[in-house]
Amino acid sequence: MIREFAGKYFVALIQWTSQLLSDSEFKSIRLLNGVYLQRHSYMVRFAIPCGVLNATQLYALSIAxxxxxxxxxHVTTRQCVQFNWIQLRDTPQIMYALTKVGLWSAHTAGNCVRQITCNPKHGIGLDEQTDITDLMTELYNQFMLNERLIDLPKKVKISVRGNITDNNAGAFNDIGLRLMDKRVYVTVGGGLGTEPMVGIKFISLEKEYVSSWIATLLEVYRIFGINKQHPVRIKHLVKEVGKAELIKLTIGFPRIKTATPPKCPMDLRVKPVETIEWDNSEEFKTWFNTWTYPSKQPDFRHVELSCNSGIGAPGDIFAGEVDVIGKMVQLYCLNEIRLTQSQTLLLPYVCISNIKKVYEVCKRFIPTNIVCCPGLDYCNQANTRTIALAKKLEELKTNLKIRISGCSNGCSQHQIFDVGIVGVNKSGKEYYQIMIGGNGPNGILARTLCKAAPASEVPKIIKWLDKLIKYLKKDRFEKTYQCLERNIIELPENFLTNCT
Known part of the structure; x- marks a missing residue:
């Protein structure tokens, strides 16, 4: 099927270059196939199913x-991959090349169901109540690359988790699903961007009826958006129709059980670990305690690492480093690596007997707490640059979780982390609004600390804020948002002499 989408796009490209299609007609086709026009070139986005890659797919991305x-x-915050410097004439070739390894660009943009995100620790996290693999497979089969869902009023984002903590911003998706035993608990109407909103607790369903219910909701959403002058999101549907009425409209869906493909569990049985090669250095102990996590699988841990060794922007993976990471994935990680919403990589299955060998590679790829969108360096919609600011803030080595967005669209999800920085344009100049106290798992939106600060002042504010929060925290276990809820923090008078 994904080959068919790539073929249709190639035909449309030929028709456009032959002037058989207008610019607007080709634009709608181009976007539906994940091809954006940015400031300097075209960008192509590829969906990564369940956020999981094997070494073959990793190498294919590197070659492309x-x-x-x-x-x-580039790795995005929604478990997708982007190529930012593509010539339009090369877009069919890169699509064909990556479809050979099971990756696709179709429906990663446009008014359709976008990438369905999930908790990257599915199947391995200690707080996971139910494995979501079967549900994710069912949703992908039903809604991804569905040609009947290409004319929705606006894009629809779906998130799935089976763990207790909402670490993948499910409450801030159009549809958030939490699987617990054989029931799915649904939140509807969440979103970030210019109108951030926490999704409301909507309904609980038996697992086998979830796909049918979502299909009904999308049809109601489509009908609702037909007579609207301006495009609307599902959160507007919930706000105008109301929860009670929307439940009445969707609860009568046909109760058809969808077929769930049989699960093929990975056999993780290995010989009991007798000898562990260890490193007694402080650097290894710090890395082990910070970036490796206990797993549900005996004798295994999962390891988080940065996409690059510090020479690139957050989320950028360089071809020269893919060989190093890919070889490690094949030798020590059961040929699997996952993308996270923090623009980092996760090795889900690392046997403790190989932990030192994995450390020898991962010590070059230490993650930071900073995430940013491409910003004005690439994006037409951005107001400010983000990458240069992110590199400056990395030098502070703060423990605050910082997210930087070039505009109010909020691709970095800046409203739901410790510190959110969003670019604003004031009289043609670049300024940054600073927000604090957001927390995605608890559905708390950040509040504004500073409405407009020049780039030169942002590191000073973050450094001051980091020191202040460390001083105000009751203990090392208190979260930043909890500390800020106990204390009202404002900038000292005349702190920003250049702020307007």
Whole structure:
């Protein structure tokens, strides 16, 4: 099927270049196939099913970046991959190349169901109550690349988790699903961007009826948006129709049980670990305690690492480093690596007997707490640059979780972390609004600390804020948002002499 989408796009490209299609007609087709026009070139976005890659797919992305891009590709906060420097004439070739390894660009943009995100620790996290693998497979089969869902009023984002803590911003998706035993608890109407909103607790369903119910909700959403002058999101549907009435409209859906493909569990049985090669250095102990996590699987841990060794923007993976990471994935990680919403990589299955060998590679790829969108360096919609600011803030080595967005669309999800920085344009100049105290798992939106600060002042504010929060915290276990809820923090008078 994904080959068919790529073929249709190629035909449309030929028709457009032959002037058989207008610019607006080709634009709608281009976007539906994940091709954006940015400031300097075209960008192509590819969906990563369940956020999981094997070594073959990782190498294929690396080769595509060498052949068609500038020797790197970019990981987004929604478990997708982007190529930012693509020539339009090369877009069919890169689509065909990556479909061979099971990756696709279709429906990663446009008014359709976008990438369905999930908790990257599914199947391994200690707080997971139910494995979501079967549900994710069912949702992908039903809603991804569905040609009947390409004319929705606006994009629809779906998130799935089976763990207790909402670490993948499910409450801030159009549809958030939490699987517990054989029931699914649904939140509807969440969203970030210019109108941030926490999704409301909507309904609980038996697992086998979830797909049918979502299909009904999307049809109601489509009908609702037909007569609207301006495009609407599902959160507007919930606000105008109301929860009670919307339940009446969707609860009568046909109770058809969808077939769930049989699960093929990975066999993780290994010989009992007798000898563990260890490193007694402080650097290894710090890394082990910070970036490795206990797993549900005996004798295994999962390991988080940065996409690059510190020489690139957050989320950028360089082709030269893919060989190192890919070889490690094949040798020590059961040929699987996952993308996280923090623009980092996760090795889900690392046997404790191999932990030192994995450390020898991962010590070059220490993650930071900073995430940013491409910003004005790439994006037409951005107001400010983000990458240069992110590199400056990395030097502070703060423990605050910082998210930087170039505009109010909020691709970095800046409203639901410790510190959110969003670019604003004031009289043609670049300024940054600073927000504090957000927390995604608890559905708390950040509040504004500073409405407009020049780039030169932002590191000073973050450094001051980091020291202040460390001083105000009751203990090391208190979260930043909890500390800020106990204390009303405002900038000292005349702190920003250049702020307007």
């Amino acid at each position: 970046s060498q052949k068609y891009d500038r020797w790197y590709f």
